[in-house]
Amino acid sequence: MKTLLLAAAAAVLTAASPAAAADLGANAAALRDKALSDTTAWNVLESLTTEVGGRQVGSAAMTRAKDWGVAKLQSLGFENVHVEPFVTGAWLRGEESAEVVVPYPHKLAILGLGNSTPTPAGGLEGEIVLYRSYAAFLAAPPEAAKGKIVVVTGRMVRAQDGSGYGAINAQRTRGPAEAAKRGAVAYLLRSLSTDDTRLPHTGTAAPGGIPAAALSTVDAELLEHMADRGQPIRIRLNLQSTYNPKAQAWNVVGELKGREKPDEVLVVGGHLDSWDPGTGAIDDGSGVAIATAAAKLAASAHPRRTIRVVMWGSEEQGGSGEAYGAAHKAESPNLVVAGESDLGAGHIWSLSVPKNSLSHPAMKAFTAAITPLKVIVTPTAPRFGGSDIEGLMTNGVPFVDFNQDASRYFDLHHSADDTLDKVDPAELAQNVAVWTAFLYSVADSDIDFRALAAQESK
Amino acid sequence: MKTLLLAAAAAVLTAASPAAAADLGANAAALRDKALSDTTAWNVLESLTTEVGGRQVGSAAMTRAKDWGVAKLQSLGFENVHVEPFVTGAWLRGEESAEVVVPYPHKLAILGLGNSTPTPAGGLEGEIVLYRSYAAFLAAPPEAAKGKIVVVTGRMVRAQDGSGYGAINAQRTRGPAEAAKRGAVAYLLRSLSTDDTRLPHTGTAAPGGIPAAALSTVDAELLEHMADRGQPIRIRLNLQSTYNPKAQAWNVVGELKGREKPDEVLVVGGHLDSWDPGTGAIDDGSGVAIATAAAKLAASAHPRRTIRVVMWGSEEQGGSGEAYGAAHKAESPNLVVAGESDLGAGHIWSLSVPKNSLSHPAMKAFTAAITPLKVIVTPTAPRFGGSDIEGLMTNGVPFVDFNQDASRYFDLHHSADDTLDKVDPAELAQNVAVWTAFLYSVADSDIDFRALAAQESK
Numbered sequence: 001m002k003t004l005l006l007a008a009a010a011a012v013l014t015a016a017s018p019a020a021a022a023d024l025g026a027n028a029a030a031l032r033d034k035a036l037s038d039t040t041a042w043n044v045l046e047s048l049t050t051e052v053g054g055r056q057v058g059s060a061a062m063t064r065a066k067d068w069g070v071a072k073l074q075s076l077g078f079e080n081v082h083v084e085p086f087v088t089g090a091w092l093r094g095e096e097s098a099e100v101v102v103p104y105p106h107k108l109a110i111l112g113l114g115n116s117t118p119t120p121a122g123g124l125e126g127e128i129v130l131y132r133s134y135a136a137f138l139a140a141p142p143e144a145a146k147g148k149i150v151v152v153t154g155r156m157v158r159a160q161d162g163s164g165y166g167a168i169n170a171q172r173t174r175g176p177a178e179a180a181k182r183g184a185v186a187y188l189l190r191s192l193s194t195d196d197t198r199l200p201h202t203g204t205a206a207p208g209g210i211p212a213a214a215l216s217t218v219d220a221e222l223l224e225h226m227a228d229r230g231q232p233i234r235i236r237l238n239l240q241s242t243y244n245p246k247a248q249a250w251n252v253v254g255e256l257k258g259r260e261k262p263d264e265v266l267v268v269g270g271h272l273d274s275w276d277p278g279t280g281a282i283d284d285g286s287g288v289a290i291a292t293a294a295a296k297l298a299a300s301a302h303p304r305r306t307i308r309v310v311m312w313g314s315e316e317q318g319g320s321g322e323a324y325g326a327a328h329k330a331e332s333p334n335l336v337v338a339g340e341s342d343l344g345a346g347h348i349w350s351l352s353v354p355k356n357s358l359s360h361p362a363m364k365a366f367t368a369a370i371t372p373l374k375v376i377v378t379p380t381a382p383r384f385g386g387s388d389i390e391g392l393m394t395n396g397v398p399f400v401d402f403n404q405d406a407s408r409y410f411d412l413h414h415s416a417d418d419t420l421d422k423v424d425p426a427e428l429a430q431n432v433a434v435w436t437a438f439l440y441s442v443a444d445s446d447i448d449f450r451a452l453a454a455q456e457s458k
Numbered sequence: 459m460k461t462l463l464l465a466a467a468a469a470v471l472t473a474a475s476p477a478a479a480a481d482l483g484a485n486a487a488a489l490r491d492k493a494l495s496d497t498t499a500w501n502v503l504e505s506l507t508t509e510v511g512g513r514q515v516g517s518a519a520m521t522r523a524k525d526w527g528v529a530k531l532q533s534l535g536f537e538n539v540h541v542e543p544f545v546t547g548a549w550l551r552g553e554e555s556a557e558v559v560v561p562y563p564h565k566l567a568i569l570g571l572g573n574s575t576p577t578p579a580g581g582l583e584g585e586i587v588l589y590r591s592y593a594a595f596l597a598a599p600p601e602a603a604k605g606k607i608v609v610v611t612g613r614m615v616r617a618q619d620g621s622g623y624g625a626i627n628a629q630r631t632r633g634p635a636e637a638a639k640r641g642a643v644a645y646l647l648r649s650l651s652t653d654d655t656r657l658p659h660t661g662t663a664a665p666g667g668i669p670a671a672a673l674s675t676v677d678a679e680l681l682e683h684m685a686d687r688g689q690p691i692r693i694r695l696n697l698q699s700t701y702n703p704k705a706q707a708w709n710v711v712g713e714l715k716g717r718e719k720p721d722e723v724l725v726v727g728g729h730l731d732s733w734d735p736g737t738g739a740i741d742d743g744s745g746v747a748i749a750t751a752a753a754k755l756a757a758s759a760h761p762r763r764t765i766r767v768v769m770w771g772s773e774e775q776g777g778s779g780e781a782y783g784a785a786h787k788a789e790s791p792n793l794v795v796a797g798e799s800d801l802g803a804g805h806i807w808s809l810s811v812p813k814n815s816l817s818h819p820a821m822k823a824f825t826a827a828i829t830p831l832k833v834i835v836t837p838t839a840p841r842f843g844g845s846d847i848e849g850l851m852t853n854g855v856p857f858v859d860f861n862q863d864a865s866r867y868f869d870l871h872h873s874a875d876d877t878l879d880k881v882d883p884a885e886l887a888q889n890v891a892v893w894t895a896f897l898y899s900v901a902d903s904d905i906d907f908r909a910l911a912a913q914e915s916k
Contacts, residue, residue: 050683053564064562104522106511109874197655198736198874218877222737225508225878278656279680416567416656419676420683 019444021361027301027444028369028437034297035433041293042425044072045286045345049279049420056276057314058090058247065272069252069288069311076296078254078309084327088319090247091115091204093276094240098188098213101125102234103226109216110188111277111415112239113172114204114317116212119186123238124211126185130227134171138178145182149235150175153190153220162343162406168192176208186237187212190220195411202275202414204317211239249273251324252311256299258443264305265331266443267338267397268295268435271315271388278418282409284315286423286431287341294435303443305336312388315342325391332395337442337449339400339435340386344413345423346405347430348375354398354449355381362445369437373430381453398449402434477761477902479819485759485902486827486895492755493891499751500883502530503744503803507737507878514734515772516548516705523730527710527746527769534754536712536767542785546777548705549573549662551734552698556646556671559583560692561684567674568646569735569873570697571630572662572775574670577644581696582669584643588685592629596636603640607693608633611648611678620801620864626650634666644695645670648678653869660733660872662775669697707731709782710769714757716901722763723789724901725796725855726753726893729773729846736876740867742773744881744889745799752893761901763794770846773800783849790853795900795907797858797893798844802870803881804863805888806833812856812907813839820903827895831888839911856907860892 019027048068055065066083073081091114100106126149131137133154137145154171157164171189179187191201191214200214215223226233252272258264270287274280288311295307312320328335337354357363358377367377382401385393393399405427412418441447477485506526513523524541531539549572558564584607589595591612595603612629615622629647637645649659649672658672673681684691710730716722728745732738746769753765770778786793795812815821816835825835840859843851851857863885870876899905 046683050680050687051561053562061562103509104511104519196879198657198877199655218875218879221879222508222877225504229508417676419656419680421654421676421679 021365024362024365024441024444025368028365028441031297031301031440032369032433032437035294035436036429038293038297038429038432040296041289041428041432044292045281045289045423046420047072048285048288049281053279054276055272055274055280056092057088057249057273057317058092058244062249062273066250066252066313069272073252073254073309076292079257081254083250083252085248085250086319086323087246088249088314088317090244090317092242092244094118094242096239098235098237100233101236102232108219109198109200110213111200111202112241113176113202113212113214115207116176116205116239116241117209118241119211119237119239123236124185125234125236128223128233128235130223132224134168134175142182145179145184148184149186149188149237150179150184151188151223153224155190156192156194156410158194158407160349160405160407161403162409164194165192165410172203172214173205176205176210176212180209184210186210188215190215191217193217193410193415197417199415199417202277211237213237213239249313249319251313251320253308255306255308256295258305259302260304262306263334264336265334266305266307266336266439267310267392268307268439269310269312269388270341271320272311273314273316275316275414277416279420280418281420281423282344282412282418283414284342286345286428290341290428290431290435293432294439297432297436298439298443301440301444303440305443307439307443315387321388321390324388325395328392329395332392332397335392335397337398337400338385338389338392339402340389341402341431341435342386343404343406344409345428345431346407346409347427348402348434349405350376350378351400351402352378352380352382353400354453356452356455357447357449360447360452362441362447366438366441370434373434375434398453400438404431479823482820482823482899482902483826486823486899489755489759489898490827490891490895493752493894494887496751496755496887496890498754499747499886499890502750503739503747503881503886504878505530506743506746507739511737512734513730513732513738514550515546515707515731515775516550516702520707520731524708524710524771527730531710531712531767534750537715539712541708541710543706543708544777544781545704546707546772546775548702548775550700550702552576552700554697556693556695558691559694560690566677567656567658568671569658569660570699571634571660571670571672573665574634574663574697574699575667576699577669577695577697581694582643583692583694586681586691586693588681590682592626592633600640603637603642606642607644607646607695608637608642609646609681611682613648614650614652614868616652616865618807618863618865619861620867622652623650623868630661630672631663634663634668634670638667642668644668646673648673649675651675651868651873655875657873657875660735669695671695671697707771707777709771709778711766713764713766714753716763717760718762720764721792722794723792724763724765724794724897725768725850726765726897727768727770727846728799729778730769731772731774733774733872735874737878738876739878739881740802740870740876741872742800744803744886748799748886748889748893751890752897755890755894756897756901759898759902761898763901765897765901773845779846779848782846783853786850787853790850790855793850793855795856795858796843796847796850797860798847799860799889799893800844801862801864802867803886803889804865804867805885806860806892807863808834808836809858809860809892810836810838810840811858812911814910814913815905815907818905818910820899820905824896824899828892831892833892856911858896862889
């Protein structure tokens with residue numbers, strides 16, 4: 001029935017708004033081209049990484065980032081710019097160092113993991129027991145870890161779809177707690193990274209009760225070579241940190257109102273918080289920049305519905321997606337679709353849209369417009385749209401999943417190398433073009449993803 | 459006359475030793491193939507970087523490196539293994555840090571330069587004046603630098619022949635002294651590097667009287683973006699270091715005696731010292747490993763002359779080449795040829811041998827043997843053979859120049875990324891094969907480079 005109503009509505013409005021199918025396609029294509037040469041995303045990203053830098057939830061930098069977000073959205077002409085405060089747990093890095101002390105002094109490049117417990121002041125020292133994979137660690141006799149510093153050096157596989165990260169994620173997220181269970185005094189892992197630079201990559205672990213840090217891939221390999229000698233290796237580790245269970249955080253919001261249906265809202269964004277070692281250019285300054293620029297470009301064609309940009313305030317340590325979902329539960333039926341850009345600045349190479357929607361004129365206009373952008377439109381519906389829209393997904397809001405090329409992402413992610421110089425402006429612009437075409441095509445149509453999804457598969 | 463004598467000698471010895479031309483060529487080719495699958499160089503390099511690590515002249519690690527060198531040469535069957543002590547100046551790094559304090563706190567990745575004067579304890583703070591090239595700094599009004607921290611961010615060009623380094627070298631070597639002359643309080647440069655990782659690259663500067671450090675290329679670019687705002691930028695810099703004008707150092711020596719003319723000696727080596735941030739795998743553990751392995755392989759065919767390996771003990775801060783030349787002045791007429799491998803582990807892509815020698819049967823055997831190794835044999839004589847053989851060059855010892863592909867060298871050189879994992883075993887083996895064929899061809903012949911060079915050009 002809903003479909004019939006939509007068809008009727010489309011017939012009535014053919015020459016007016018929402019744009020007729022032909023206009024929708026032409027407008028989407030024109031906006032795509034405009035996006036490819038638009039510098040808004042680059043400028044937003046350059047501004048954030050230059051004027052704010054790294055911005056960990058709970059830090060003074062995050063407060064500055066929130067103020068930056070408000071000012072940036074206002075300066076770009078967004079309406080209803082505001083912050084939505086919430087409270088979340090925040091682990092903050094203190095003084096950190098590690099070195100081999102036996103067989104000889106050698107400084108190790110490390111970064112403590114989010115949720116790591118601190119070492120005693122001045123550090124701790126222990127003999128290591130080294131495993132070359134997480135599976136080997138789990139399979140080893142538990143007593144081998146007792147009183148030791150467990151080192152696990154499994155290697156992450158590079159993949160366009162980023163699947164190497166999920167495959168080895170337990171080495172970081174679950175390793176510290178498993179080592180704690182076995183009586184280890186600390187846990188070190190080879191960074192979940194595809195690079196070969198001497199920079200470690202941080203990230204969170206499940207709370208585990210022992211100090212835990214990531215080694216650079218280079219240092220992990222050195223320890224393997226040392227371990228080949230069969231002689232004892234002792235490491236001194238100093239990890240200071242603090243944990244604030246009730247840190248103040250904010251989702252920063254701005255809207256560009258639809259001309260006819262301002263209460264029907266598309267939600268798109270990235271996360272404003274980052275890890276501290278870099279300047280958060282790829283994770284996730286790029287997502288913030290892409291969403292902001294695409295919203296602005298799509299809205300420049302004055303579509304029917306409202307486009308809302310959210311700069312989520314605590315993705316790395318969690319909290320912003322849940323807070324957003326909870327705060328917008330009542331509004332969720334009016335949220336047309338949600339999406340998050342959070343895999344850096346690599347080009348979008350495949351995407352999926354809600355079930356049964358591909359044959360709708362709006363999605364036909366969208367997919368036709370992005371043909372030159374070399375994107376595979378997958379026929380299956382998305383399973384996950386991003387950590388920060390999980391709350392909305394739970395509320396039943398339709399969502400999309402735009403997959404960026406992650407081949408290089410894990411060279412940089414969560415490390416000191418997550419910086420502006422790593423972003424290719426042309427790749428960034430391709431993202432903006434895809435999102436612009438999508439936001440416009442949906443915002444200037446009557447597409448109802450819920451109704452389409454409720455139909456039998458076509 | 460010497461040529462006639464050589465020809466006569468060759469005629470006499472055709473069927474015996476030195477090897478006849480045909481044998482020389484066949485033996486050189488066989489040794490080349492042996493070298494390509496030999497693991498000695500890799501094993502030596504793995505041992506040095508794993509068991510000793512970084513080894514700066516004047517440090518405890520350098521003492522361990524010297525002991526390692528003696529033990530390694532002995533274990534490989536070298537004869538007359540000994541150390542030749544000398545005294546040299548040694549700058550040693552202490553505590554170091556730098557951060558932007560205005561407009562907001564941002565940690566900078568830096569490394570103090572060799573010969574930098576220390577800051578006052580606890581550091582110094584100053585406003586920066588930033589120039590985007592060394593030429594722009596020199597051309598600026600001198601008073602602009604007065605009381606400031608001078609930052610120069612010229613970029614190094616990547617080149618197979620490494621020529622980008624020489625082109626920009628003054629930015630590091632002369633910059634601090636020029637900034638001091640203009641009344642600056644400190645000097646920071648963009649690292650002389652072709653990489654884009656957040657790791658700075660150290661090196662020496664001419665003594666300049668002010669604290670001086672290298673920024674990672676990433677941090678240099680961030681400062682450029684900050685400077686674009688036209689607002690004051692203040693940096694806090696803490697560089698602690700010590701300088702020992704009379705540090706104990708050693709050249710480590712081993713020989714493989716010739717079977718007929720043991721007093722005619724080929725000298726080949728690399729330098730054992732390294733900068734401290736990495737493990738000195740490419741600069742110059744690779745040279746040490748290549749020279750050691752090539753000498754061992756060439757001597758396995760029992761050539762006529764002696765092959766001597768020298769692990770020079772203070773290249774980075776200077777001293778070992780001068781010391782070696784001075785100590786071996788009297789012996790220099792007996793030194794047939796000298797060579798140093800000191801440009802990492804990239805393959806040899808061109809080489810030059812002493813004037814007029816290419817038509818000699820020994821060089822014909824050599825150049826024929828390396829045909830499959832994709833090396834351009836240049837027709838002109840070498841102009842420079844390496845810092846550590848400068849003293850020998852001054853003494854009139856003939857020398858060679860084997861040019862390695864430096865395309866990636868300056869991504870790693872003098873940084874924490876100078877580590878074993880960056881070395882490609884196949885590239886390392888190509889170097890060993892070229893040096894092996896050369897050492898064998900010269901050692902098992904009567905070639906007299908001095909006599910050939912004294913002839914009119916052919």
